[in-house]
Amino acid sequence: MRTAIVVGAGIGGVTAAVALEQCGWQVTMLERAAELGEVGAGISVWPGAAAVLEELGVEGVAKAARLGEAAGMRRWDGRWIVEAAELGIELPVMLHRAQLHQLIRDRLGSAVTIHTGTTVTGVTQDSDGVTVTATSVAPASAGSGGAGPAGAASGSVGAGGAEYRAELVVAADGIRSGIRGLLASEYKGPxxxxxxxxxxIAEVEVEDSGGETWGRGQRFGFAKLIDGRIYWYATANREPGGADDDVKELFANWHEPIPALLAAxxxxxxxxxxxxPTPLLPFVHGRVLLLGDAAHAMTPNMGRGACSAIEDAGALARVLRAGKDLSAYDAERRPATTKLVKRSHQIGVIGQLDSKLACTVRDAVLAMGGKTAGLLAKRRKVEQSPV
Structure with a gap:
């Protein structure tokens, strides 16, 4: 059986492990954190990622999710910029990140071994495979959704730490990927x-269906989860690494239910x-490939980051099943995610404008664009309707 090492056990990493296992590979997962899990709140699962999860046999996503609603966009005072009725867009489903992570992990089988508390310190490769060096802060835990094999990749422990050997390494170790740094030290990084x-997550009931509100240098959005709780997110122009701000004060004068959500x-x-930044590095470096944020970390303005990682895993599975060279993975995923990185960055620039004049112009343009989108959506429905 062919062997692979997946570095990082976030949503992208565990999805890659599921994909590899279903392609007949034994997998060793190396995770730096002491325990598996996802830190975060809500997550949007778009149709493309949902299709990949369905293909991989991940069950329960639909039951745990709530279909997103086209709720439109408002000004900080509650006045509509674009109303929901004017939008004709594809919608994601909403669920908690931890729930999605657990549902994917539940699909892991006996061919996956997981080592937590393990930090990768080196990667070397040759014509036969890849050697990964790692250190452990605590005794590594082995296993998966059930009991794992003794070693999906051959391993040994020496004075410099543990060594793992496999035919393929998938770097899913996040935006500050250590493996990406080892492969391309000249890349500027984040x-x-x-x-x-x-x-x-707000523990409160509101009648408002959600949406986004844009102000000057600040934004706020929220959506309902299936259990009735409200997932919300907000942004504010700030210097990096600053002290924690009181988000309740930042949005105290914004329209309801925003203050109520923060209070709850x-x-x-x-x-x-x-x-x-683009251009992104190649996603394939010999027998090592980059996946998820390690390859194409993007701002959250489109809600596509985790979904793109899931779609990476789906593309990898297709390449392996077809017996193609790994370069086919790069050829499919790098152009697609480059567009998302650029588009998401541009949305952030526009959304975070803080000039009063610039925001007035922005809101007017968005209002006109919303009306145009609505007209086009109605036209498509008429064209697609049976005669």
Missing amino acids: RYSGYTAYRG TRAVLRNDIYDL
């Missing part, structure tokens, strides 16, 4: 977007937002 994001939130996650 760039700061200019704004910080806040996220949370127990814990707030704060993250400075970074992405990877």
Whole structure:
């Protein structure tokens, strides 16, 4: 049986492990954190990623998710810029990140071994395979959804730490990927977007179906989860690494139910937002390939980051099943994700404008664009309707 090492056990990493296992590979997963899990709040699962999960046999996504609603866009005072009725867009389903991560992990079988508390420190490759060097902060845990094999990749422990050997390495170790740094030290790495994001889950019932609100240098969005809780997110122009702000004060004067959502939130996650500048590095380096944020980290403005990682895993599975060279993975995924990185960055630039005049012009253009999109959507429905 062919062997692979997946570095990183986030959503992209566990999906890649499922894909590899279903292609007949034994997989060793190396995760730096002491325990598996996802930190975060809600997540949008778009149709393309949902299709990949269905192909991989991941069950329960539809039951755990709520179909997103086209709720439109407002100004900070509640006045509509684009109303829901004017939008004719494809919608994702919404669920909690931790739920999605667990549903994917449940699909892992006995050919997957997981080692937590393990940090990769070196990668070398030759014509026969790849050797990964790693250190462990605690005894590594082995297993998967069930019991794992003794070693999906051959391993040994020496004075410099553990060594793992396999035919393929998938680097799914995030935006600050250590493996990407080892492969291309000249790459500048993450760039700061200019704004910080806040996220949370509100334990409150509201009649408002959600949507986004744009102000001057600040944005706020929210959506309902299937259990009735509200996932919300917000952004504000800030210097990186600053002290935690009181998000309740930042949005205290915004329209309802925003203050109510913040008041009903127990814990707030704060993250400075970074992405990877284009041109992106090649996703394939010999027997090592980049996946997810390690390859194409993007700002969250389109809600496509985790979904793109899932779609990466789906593309990898198709390439392996077809017996194609790994370069086919790069040829499919790098152009597609480059477009998303650029588009998401541009949306952030527009969304975070803080000049009063610039925001007035922006809102007017968006309002006109919404009306045009609505007319085009209605036209498509007429054209597609049976005679």
